[in-house]
Amino acid sequence: MSATHAANSDFTAGLSCKAQLVNKTLQRLLAERVDIDRDLKEALSYTLEAPGKRIRAALVLWCCELVSGRTNPDAEIAAAAVEMVHTYSLIHDDLPAMDNDDLRRGLPTCHKAFDEATAILAGDALLTLAFEVLADEIDEPALAVKLISELAQAAGSSGMVAGQMADLKAESPGTVGTEHLLEYIHINKTAKMFRCAAAMGAVCGRADEKDLNSLREFGLKIGLGFQIADDILDVSSTSEQLGKTPGKDAKAGKVTYPAVVGMKKSKELQKKLADQAVAVLKPFGPKADILRQLAVALLQRTK
Amino acid sequence: MSATHAANSDFTAGLSCKAQLVNKTLQRLLAERVDIDRDLKEALSYTLEAPGKRIRAALVLWCCELVSGRTNPDAEIAAAAVEMVHTYSLIHDDLPAMDNDDLRRGLPTCHKAFDEATAILAGDALLTLAFEVLADEIDEPALAVKLISELAQAAGSSGMVAGQMADLKAESPGTVGTEHLLEYIHINKTAKMFRCAAAMGAVCGRADEKDLNSLREFGLKIGLGFQIADDILDVSSTSEQLGKTPGKDAKAGKVTYPAVVGMKKSKELQKKLADQAVAVLKPFGPKADILRQLAVALLQRTK
Numbered sequence: 354m355s356a357t358h359a360a361n362s363d364f365t366a367g368l369s370c371k372a373q374l375v376n377k378t379l380q381r382l383l384a385e386r387v388d389i390d391r392d393l394k395e396a397l398s399y400t401l402e403a404p405g406k407r408i409r410a411a412l413v414l415w416c417c418e419l420v421s422g423r424t425n426p427d428a429e430i431a432a433a434a435v436e437m438v439h440t441y442s443l444i445h446d447d448l449p450a451m452d453n454d455d456l457r458r459g460l461p462t463c464h465k466a467f468d469e470a471t472a473i474l475a476g477d478a479l480l481t482l483a484f485e486v487l488a489d490e491i492d493e494p495a496l497a498v499k500l501i502s503e504l505a506q507a508a509g510s511s512g513m514v515a516g517q518m519a520d521l522k523a524e525s526p527g528t529v530g531t532e533h534l535l536e537y538i539h540i541n542k543t544a545k546m547f548r549c550a551a552a553m554g555a556v557c558g559r560a561d562e563k564d565l566n567s568l569r570e571f572g573l574k575i576g577l578g579f580q581i582a583d584d585i586l587d588v589s590s591t592s593e594q595l596g597k598t599p600g601k602d603a604k605a606g607k608v609t610y611p612a613v614v615g616m617k618k619s620k621e622l623q624k625k626l627a628d629q630a631v632a633v634l635k636p637f638g639p640k641a642d643i644l645r646q647l648a649v650a651l652l653q654r655t656k
Numbered sequence: 657m658s659a660t661h662a663a664n665s666d667f668t669a670g671l672s673c674k675a676q677l678v679n680k681t682l683q684r685l686l687a688e689r690v691d692i693d694r695d696l697k698e699a700l701s702y703t704l705e706a707p708g709k710r711i712r713a714a715l716v717l718w719c720c721e722l723v724s725g726r727t728n729p730d731a732e733i734a735a736a737a738v739e740m741v742h743t744y745s746l747i748h749d750d751l752p753a754m755d756n757d758d759l760r761r762g763l764p765t766c767h768k769a770f771d772e773a774t775a776i777l778a779g780d781a782l783l784t785l786a787f788e789v790l791a792d793e794i795d796e797p798a799l800a801v802k803l804i805s806e807l808a809q810a811a812g813s814s815g816m817v818a819g820q821m822a823d824l825k826a827e828s829p830g831t832v833g834t835e836h837l838l839e840y841i842h843i844n845k846t847a848k849m850f851r852c853a854a855a856m857g858a859v860c861g862r863a864d865e866k867d868l869n870s871l872r873e874f875g876l877k878i879g880l881g882f883q884i885a886d887d888i889l890d891v892s893s894t895s896e897q898l899g900k901t902p903g904k905d906a907k908a909g910k911v912t913y914p915a916v917v918g919m920k921k922s923k924e925l926q927k928k929l930a931d932q933a934v935a936v937l938k939p940f941g942p943k944a945d946i947l948r949q950l951a952v953a954l955l956q957r958t959k
Contacts, residue, residue: 394813478813485805487804509788
C-alpha cells in the first residue's frame with residue numbers, strides 16, 4: 354500500500370469515526386427533546402439521519418483535538434449544531450422556489466418525502482434547534498455565546514443566506530458570471546461555514562488567538578476548495594456517485610467554476626487552495642495530519 | 657372622558673412610544689451590519705419597517721420596567737430579537753406552501769413584493785439575526801444565554817413551529833376541530849411567544865423567580881386571548897381593518913375558536929383569559945397598570 358493510500362484509508366476511517374459520534378449526539382439531542390411535535394420530529398429525523406458525510410461537523414471535532422489534544426462535550430454539541438444548520442440549509446435550498454431538487458444524500462428531498470410546508474418548517478426548526486442546543490447544553494455561558502455568535506454570523510445574511518441569495522440571482526438571464534461573483538457566492542454560501550466549523554472547534558479547545566486565526570484560514574481555504582470540487586463533480590458524476598441530481602447547475606444556468614473559468618483552471622485553483630490550506634497548518638506539525646489528509650481528500654474527490 | 661377611555665388612550669400612547677423605540681433599535685441593528693447582502697437587506701427592511709403593532713416587543717419592555725423600574729439596553733435588544741422572530745414567522749407563514757397570503761400589515765407580503773426564494777431567505781436571515789444580536793449585543797454572557805434559550809424554545813419545534821405545523825395539518829379534510837386541538841395550536845403558535853416575551857423582559861430586569869413565573873403566566877394568558885381575538889376578527893373584519901386578508905381562516909378550513917366553539921363561547925373564553933391575566937398581576941399593584949390595559953385592549957379589539 355502506498356503512503357497516499359495509507360493516508361486515504363486513515364482519513365476515511367477517521368471521518369467515519371467522527372461521523373458516528375456526530376450521529377450519536379444528534380440522535381441524543383433529538384431524543385431528549387420530548388416536547389417536539391411528533392410530525393416535525395419525523396421530518397427532522399429523516400433529514401438528520403440521511404447519510405451525510407458530516408465533514409463540517411468532523412472539522413469542529415478535529416480542530417478541537419488539534420489545539421487541546423482531545424475532543425470534549427462542548428465540541429460535540431458544537432459539531433451537532435453545525436450539522437443542524439448545514440442540514441437546514443440543504444432542506445431550504447432544495448425547495449421548489451430555490452434549487453428545486455428531488456434527491457439529496459441519496460434519498461428523496463424533505464419536500465418530496467413529506468411536503469413543502471413541512472420542509473420549510475423542518476428547516477426553520479433545525480436552525481432554531483442549533484441555537485437552542487448551544488444555549489442549553491454548553492455549561493460555560495461565555496463559551497456558548499462565542500459559539501452562537503460564530504454560527505449566526507456564518508449562517509445568516511452576511512454568510513450562507515447571502516451566498517444562496519446571490520447564487521439564485523446569478524441564474525437570471527443576462528447575468529454575467531465573473532470570477533469575482535463566483536468567489537462571493539462560494540465564500541458566503543460554503544466557505545464561511547467551513548471557517549466557522551474550524552473556529553468553533555478551536556474555541557471549544559480553548560485555542561489561543563494565533564491558532565484560532567490559523568484554523569479559521571484553513572477552514573476558509575478548504576471550504577472554497579470543497580465548493581469548487583462540488584462544481585466539478587456536478588459536471589462529471591452520476592446521481593449514484595453524488596447522492597443528488599447531477600448536471601443541475603449547468604441546466605439551471607448557475608455560475609460555476611467550470612462554466613466560468615473552464616475545467617483546467619478550476620482544477621488548478623482547487624490544487625492551489627489545498628496547498629495554501631496545508632501551508633497554514635505548518636506550525637502545528639504532525640498533530641495536524643488528519644487536517645492535511647482532509648485537504649488532500651477534497652482534492653481527490655475530483656480525480 | 658370615561659375612565660376606560662382614558663386608560664385606552666394611555667395604553668395607545670404607551671404602545672406607540674414603545675413601538676418607536678423598537679423601530680429605532682431594529683433600524684440601528686440593521687444599519688450597523690454593513691456586511692449584509694444588499695438585496696437581502698432590502699427585503700429585511702421592507703418587512704421590518706411594515707407598520708406592525710410591536711405588541712410582543714412592547715411586552716418585553718413593559719415587563720422589564722415592571723420588575724426593575726425602567727427599561728434597559730438589554731431589554732431593547734431582546735425586544736428587537738422578539739420582533740425579528742415574529743416577523744420571520746409572518747414571512748414564512750404567508751408563503752404559498754403555507755397560508756398563501758398576499759397582504760400583511762397592510763402591504764403586499766414579502767413573497768409578493770419580492771419573490772418566493774427571497775421570502776424564504778429573508779425569513780431565514782431574520783431568525784438567524786435574532787440570535788446573532790442576542791449573542792453580540794448583550795454584555796453579560798449568562799444573560800444572553802438565558803434569552804437565547806427562552807427564544808429558541810418558544811420559537812422552535814416545541815413552540816411556534818410546532819403550532820404552525822399542527823395548524824396546517826388541521827386544515828386537511830376530515831380533521832375534526834376539537835377544543836383540545838385548538839388549544840394546542842394556539843398555545844404553541846402564539847401564546848408561547850407572548851410568554852417568552854414577558855419572560856425575556858423580566859429576565860432583563862433581573863426579576864426574582866416568583867415575579868418571572870407570574871409574568872410568564874400573564875404572557876401565556878394574554879397570548880392565548882390575543883389569538884382568540886385574531887380568530888374572531890378574521891370572521892368579522894375588513895382587510896382595511898386587519899391589514900391582512902379577512903375570512904381566510906374559514907375558507908382554508910382552519911380550526912378557529914368561532915368555528916369550533918361558536919362566537920359566544922369564544923368571546924366568553926377571551927374575557928375569562930383577560931380576567932385571569934389581570935388576576936396574575938395583583939401582587940404588582942398599580943405599577944402593572946399598563947399590562948392590565950394591555951389585557952383590556954386585547955379584549956376590546958373584538959368589541
